[in-house]
Amino acid sequence: MQKKWNNLSGKPLSSSDWLHEHHNAKLTERIEFIKKLLKNFRPKIIVDLGCGIGLWLEIIKDYVDKDCQLIGIDSDIDAINKAKKKSKKWNNNITFLQLDFIKDSKNIPTADLYLAFNILSYVKNENIFIENIRNKLNYNGKLVIRQYDGAAIRFGPMEHRLRINIENVLFNSIHNSQLFKHYNLDKAYLSLENSNFNHKIIQFELFQKTSPYSKEFLKYYQNTIKWTINYLSENMSKELQDWYNTYLENNNNSYFYEVDLVSILTR
Ligand SMILES: C[S@@+](CC[C@H](N)C(=O)[O-])C[C@H]1O[C@@H](n2cnc3c(N)ncnc32)[C@H](O)[C@@H]1O
Known part of the structure; x- marks a missing residue:
């Protein structure tokens, strides 16, 4: 059985190894995003909600x-x-708080900029969450949301039959999960x-390699x-393992792309 990259409190795709490797893979793009965001905006207080191990900060x-x-x-x-x-080695005024941003929402400090990066997957009611954060923002403050969606990630080249089968089985395995919402982009968009x-x-932001x-x-x-192989039937996991060996072990040419929802909301 492969790892599911849960953190110690059981949240999927949140272990420190996963967050670290994910971050390093997208580091150049993440730096560009932050540079652009802060080019003409000088917040005095920034809160990163669901900061994990502090990689964005x-x-x-x-x-x-x-x-x-x-x-x-x-x-x-x-x-x-x-x-x-x-x-510890940073020169900034920095605090990390162990808080549940839903249950302890009254204890979230007010800020000029809130970041909510890949956390809507763990939020039951996006409308209430977004309104709570809006009420915490200082005048002209911003809430920035980034959200991935399991259906907006594609890898290949791959026979279409296999891709659709994998997507179906994965969807059926996890769309009812009580732990996270892997397909949440449309609900996020509506909220x-x-x-x-x-x-x-x-x-929407394209990430491509x-x-x-x-x-x-x-x-x-x-x-x-x-991670995907974890959720597949035996036959299908074998097919995806063969694809992995061909393209990611034996270096045949391949591609990856993902589209994220990116939103900047100003109070
Ligand atoms: C997928 S990780 C995203 C980490 C980081 N924002 C990033 O984009 O790399 C989700 C993080 O949100 C945290 N989280 C999920 N629900 C939370 C809640 N209700 N209150 C506080 N943190 C939460 C998890 O513990 C995890 O560290």
């Missing part, structure tokens, strides 16, 4: 004013401890559209396929 610390306060929030104590350890923010930018891959990206790609 590690980027952000290099692009903010010296007096900007950084706060990372996560319910997982192990992630918070790792983030605290990592941030953003229906929210009370004054100004809304809702866009073609072989040959950097070792950081290859590791993430291999993990993504191994």
